[in-house]
Amino acid sequence: MKFYVIGDVTVDHLYHLADLPRPGQEVAPQRSSMEPGGAGGTISVTLARLGHSVTLAARVGDDPFAEYALSYVRESGVNENAIQRDPELLTSTITVMQSENGQRAMISDGAANRQLDPSKLKKKDVETSDALIVSAYSLTEGPQREYALKAMEYARSAKKAVPVFVDLGTGAVNRAGTSLLDHVIQADYLLLNQHELQALTGTNSISAALGRLGQAGAQNVIVKVGKMGSIVWTPGDTELVDPVTPEQNIVDTTGAGDIFAAAFAHAILGGATLQAAAQAANAAGALSITSFGAQERPITAADLAQVLGG
Template sequence: MVRPDVVVAGRICIDLYPIRSGLALEDVPSFSKSIGGSATNVAVAATRQGLDTLLLTRTGDDPFGRYAVQELARFGVRTGTIRPVPGMQSVLTFCEMFPPDDFPLYIYRNPTAPDMYLDLDDVPLAEVAASRVFWATATGLSREPSRAAHFAAWRARGRAAHTVLDLDHRPTFWDSAEDAAAAVGPALDLVTIAIGNADECEIAVGERDPDRAADALLERGIELAIVKRGPKGVLAKTADERIEVPPIPVEVVNGLGAGDAFGGALCRGLLEGWPLARTMRFANAAGAIVATRFECSTAMPTGDEVDAFLARRSMDETGGSGG
């Protein structure tokens, strides 16, 4: 067994994004095609950061499913466990682009998605347990057998360091917010890092205020709580540190992949053992870069790109050349 740096479990889809922004979907003349889904984007983002990454998911039994696996392989993501669900179609996701902050999504899951059929046969528990980071999203808990597979993976790790739960919440995937809260609650007892925005934190721990939400997560045994604050930046808390990272002003093209870029870069910082402040700045910058780009998976930056972006910002802020 080769020990992966990162194992990611969760959604995969085909993103069909308009080639022109500012148009309602019915007026869009044509679309670009790329792979997407939060977990898939995080896997690509981590790989672009130089990390050996394995994605656990399932695809449709169709040409789009074959395309998804081919694209993952092209990016360097490990795909050896991915198999199609017989008779199911791949998920298609359309969006509208109204920069800087309005990007409606239309996700075609009829009535559910192949990734919800992830089961124990698709989860190499030894690799999950041995991986340096295990990343999963709360949406993976919205249906069986995916929910059971996720809990089996977490139990195999025994709440090891760098066990991440992205609180990612899509209301249409759940029967109700109460159902989501009932599933996410037990998951918090098995992970060490939790990430979410105000809405997602409210579902997980009943708190919207960033500091109170982070504190409530820490009280559940979480070692690192990260609260995304949108235009106000990011708050990260541990038992000993409180780090606020302000937003980075950029000209937004598409804000949909920024959080996933943040996730892949966070994995890099965790595994490099960087101080929390440096990790948050690096991850925040990765998200800002993707917000200036058109697609999601194809937009994920390398570590060198993030470093260069931060260096340019530092020069701009000091008004000097650094020489």
């Protein structure tokens, strides 16, 4: 299958701490590392490792960080024709601090990513894809938002409509809030966690939020609910899909949501039901948190089959 992915490419600086520091406090990490990341990069790499043809639309700086940020993208065979170089802004970086109990704090710099030039989007690249995946960070601001919205319109108006998957992100929803709703509601598949769901809809419960999405015209919503698994919602049904518990210790949750989204889209295009696709996504997310870094641990079709007993 052919995927067109729009999203960020970053360098992630990861710090694993006993507790998140208080204002003015200096702490030493239990472990620190630098890894390629970003929702666009991680989704693309995961789909390529699952056997798909993937084109990634992103923008990096003309700096050494760009080569590192794209290292797994290149290693996995993702098509780089839609990756742009910014002559002035740096490649985006994210600093992630994660405590032993799973709390996280992040410093994110959109930098070159937000300047993705919409004039360079090729309509045929979207129309000839089997699916379009958009990270909601691409919909928050700048030329990148225009690029993503134009691509979504191309997908909907194609002679053979291209299904659109939109993957929300906490930072994107915190920044844009309910204003994102108009941009994402027409997606064929909307993926988000509980916090993102409630912030997107301005509600205080999952049921109220899903009701709000239903009123707005949503068709397929997949809610990640952590240790409880995921919820699959359609206008006619709501179902909780059981979690998959990793056999190894949980060491890093960075990128787990992006890998969940990639595995879900992989399963849907393979003919899976919504529930089976959510189960595959639960499995991929569980596998991803057993190693450090968003893209370090390869997730393959064989991995998913083994975890799911297929």
